[in-house]
Amino acid sequence: MTPGPPRWIVGVDIGGTSLRAGMVPFAGGEPVAVVTGPSRPEEGAPQMVRRVVGMVRDSMESLGEEAAGIGIGVPGPLDRARGIVIEAPNLGWRDLPLRDMVARRTGLPVALDNDANCAAYGEWWMGAGRGTQRLIGLTLGTGIGGGIVLGGEIYHGASDSAGEVGHMSVRHPGRTCSCGGRGCVEAYASGPALAARAAEGIDSAPNSSLATLVREGPGPVTAEAVCGAAAAGDAYAMRVVEEAARILAVAVANLVHLFNPEIIVLGGGLAGAGEVLFGPLRAEARRRTFRPAWEACRIVAARFPATAGMIGAAGVLKRAIHG
Numbered sequence: 319m320t321p322g323p324p325r326w327i328v329g330v331d332i333g334g335t336s337l338r339a340g341m342v343p344f345a346g347g348e349p350v351a352v353v354t355g356p357s358r359p360e361e362g363a364p365q366m367v368r369r370v371v372g373m374v375r376d377s378m379e380s381l382g383e384e385a386a387g388i389g390i391g392v393p394g395p396l397d398r399a400r401g402i403v404i405e406a407p408n409l410g411w412r413d414l415p416l417r418d419m420v421a422r423r424t425g426l427p428v429a430l431d432n433d434a435n436c437a438a439y440g441e442w443w444m445g446a447g448r449g450t451q452r453l454i455g456l457t458l459g460t461g462i463g464g465g466i467v468l469g470g471e472i473y474h475g476a477s478d479s480a481g482e483v484g485h486m487s488v489r490h491p492g493r494t495c496s497c498g499g500r501g502c503v504e505a506y507a508s509g510p511a512l513a514a515r516a517a518e519g520i521d522s523a524p525n526s527s528l529a530t531l532v533r534e535g536p537g538p539v540t541a542e543a544v545c546g547a548a549a550a551g552d553a554y555a556m557r558v559v560e561e562a563a564r565i566l567a568v569a570v571a572n573l574v575h576l577f578n579p580e581i582i583v584l585g586g587g588l589a590g591a592g593e594v595l596f597g598p599l600r601a602e603a604r605r606r607t608f609r610p611a612w613e614a615c616r617i618v619a620a621r622f623p624a625t626a627g628m629i630g631a632a633g634v635l636k637r638a639i640h641g
Contacts, residue, residue: 325343326343327387329349330370332409333433340628341380341383396478401418431472434455434457441455441585441622443630447581451469453467453582454577455467458585462503484508507562545595559594578611580615581615581616583620584618596617
């Protein structure tokens with residue numbers, strides 16, 4: 319009996335805080351039988367890889383289906399050709415042959431790509447950018463990740479390092495970034511940067527809900543708290559988010575000029591701030607760009623903010639193995 323066409327691909331999203339695996343339809347769509355767990359990088363790479371493999375098996379068993387393969391989104395930089403994670407500082411990984419480690423344990427084909435690339439590809443394939451030819455995806459979270467999709471292909475650059483939007487310089491000399499550089503957009507508009515900026519000026523806003531949180535709460539101000547306060551109309555929190563949005567707009571304007579995309583998709587936790595972020599970002603980016611490029615481009619929220627990475631990772635495997 320001739321086997322039927324493949325129906326499922328396991329999409330895996332590996333992050334510094336959490337791991338996710340889910341069964342993505344071969345034709346594309348939302349993952350089902352999603353399994354999640356903490357990353358716990360302090361336990362070491364072998365243990366984390368064992369848990370990833372266990373989550374892959376749990377997802378397949380939950381659905382009662384086999385998969386055509388496994389696509390994995392992981393922080394980089396990577397050597398995709400050899401399936402190696404060259405360095406993932408948040409995970410403590412260096413020169414880890416992740417593709418082969420997972421393939422040996424599962425007996426399935428495996429493909430790797432950068433996690434932000436996967437999120438961008440997921441939004442291009444099935445999400446907010448479906449039907450476009452030129453998409454840029456930004457993931458606004460602990461860092462700022464970027465992915466570029468041109469003509470349906472992820473643009474990787476000469477050494478798999480393209481799309482590092484978070485490390486575009488927007489200020490000189492600027493604040494020190496986690497990468498060791500100065501003036502990177504990530505040092506101003508990432509989650510930790512937003513929280514730090516809010517904490518720095520909190521004494522000037524004693525009536526802010528964030529000031530009350532500092533006085534009475536269990537811990538320091540978080541980016542989630544800042545975005546929540548801004549969305550609720552807290553004037554101080556709104557100013558902090560708007561400042562970050564205007565700096566992020568510098569990077570967005572540069573991307574519009576360089577790539578002339580049809581769409582820029584924003585995902586990650588900070589994108590949940592809504593119009594408090596998107597309004598000033600669009601206004602400042604528009605002010606900085608040529609009219610024809612601006613009029614051709616939309617800046618929108620991700621359709622799959624929580625699952626685009628899994629969807630895109632499955633798409634990467636599909637392209638790598640099945641074309």
